Amino acid sequence: MSGPVLPRRGFLAATAGFAAALTLAACGDEGTPTQAAPTAAAGGWTFTDDRDKKLDLPKRPARVVAQVGAAAALWDFGVRPVGVFGPHKLKDGTRDPQVGNVDITKVRGLGNVWDEFNVEQYIALQPDLLVSSMYIKGTLWYVPEKSKATIEQVAPTAGIMLTGRSAMQVIGKYEELAKSLGADLQGVPEAKARLEAAGKELAAFKDLKILMMSAGPDSMWVVNPPEYPDIVHLTENGLNVVKPSKVDEGGFFQTLSWENADTYDADVILYDTRTQSLKPAEMMKKPTFAKLPAVKAGQLYPWSAEAPYSYQGYADFVEGLVANLKKASKLP
Structure with missing residues (x-):
């Protein structure tokens, strides 16, 4: 990518x-x-x-x-x-x-x-x-x-x-x-109830600054929350997701070189898990990324960037995110 x-x-x-x-x-x-x-x-x-x-x-x-x-x-x-x-x-x-x-x-x-x-x-x-x-x-x-x-x-x-x-x-x-x-x-009523319950838990992590990104060989993309239905859902439920100060044409993200991976402070980084986005082991080969406080603290977690738009799909996504955020803490 x-x-x-x-x-x-x-x-x-x-x-x-x-x-x-x-x-x-x-x-x-x-x-x-x-x-x-x-x-x-x-x-x-x-x-x-x-x-x-x-x-x-x-x-x-x-x-x-x-x-x-x-x-x-x-x-x-x-x-x-x-x-x-x-x-x-x-x-x-x-x-x-x-x-x-x-x-x-x-x-x-x-x-x-x-x-x-x-x-x-x-x-x-x-x-x-x-x-x-x-x-x-x-x-x-x-x-x-x-x-x-x-x-x-x-x-x-x-x-x-x-x-x-x-x-x-x-x-x-x-x-x-x-x-x-x-x-x-x-199965819809049960899944809807699961999603609502998981959504209510997100507010407990409002003090964490969260950066959501996708990774390519030469660049990392910091996503712009208002453009993504899943991130809108997360922010509406209390998460503090980093919004890039300058977005590329189209408004979906800001492209950063790996040398500038530290542009935004974050306690937690959520990475795109789709197939052609770099995996954590590959991202860790980028020195500036490996040195990020969230990465060094082990607070790098998956982001299911295209979870199915169903109550079942989103219940799975949000429940998994809540489980990971419970392991995270605010960094100095």
Whole structure:
């Protein structure tokens, strides 16, 4: 994840995917696509997405294709996509963390890296609906610009906005979509209660100064809290997250050279765990980073930067964070 050419692609996309392109169905490991959890209901279906676009179909979509983040959220609510695109499979064939609980043996993979989307396979799936998150209103995440027109002719699309919202707002929108698709929402009340309980615990750590970052070979990115739903959720619940004084174009983060890793004081550092972000052992090879007080104190903890936007996904994320913060203390 070297210095970003484009802000969103450099930080968001480059850290999101890494594996070589999946081959066609000859790979033989994609399984048989499953229907969405509900069967298509009689009567019409409507849903207004975050582009303010009202989708109006003669029947409820049954065959849903989704970007991995959207698929992970919908899966937890009980919707079973037939296809996914975006980082979903690691080099060893196991699930990429970004795809959450999705059973990748039962969905067709249409692409595993940025700018990869197999349009022919998408058409063959006979989708009723494509769902993706959006960091920029109107731009569906991981839908390649070069194929956008064709993809949008195949089936209606729905976009769920991430930027500038809290995680609870995003989760609520996915819940609304899942309900409209007839999902059973099994396990949702319990997970929602877990998330609320964990959220209340965050206020106990309000005195800790927390820096959230992602790491590349030549740079580290200090994220800008208001732009990320998960960080908005954390700050709304009392965490003191460092806000960079100067952000790059696009507003998502500030790029720092490793020589300037000590620009901001912090008691705790949360690092991006996505595949192409450097791991702690690699970051420790950067002398300025290794000397940071939080690092020397062992207060370097994982940040699940793309936890599924479901109550289950966020309960797991916040509970894990609380457990780590209980081990931390304010530094001199």
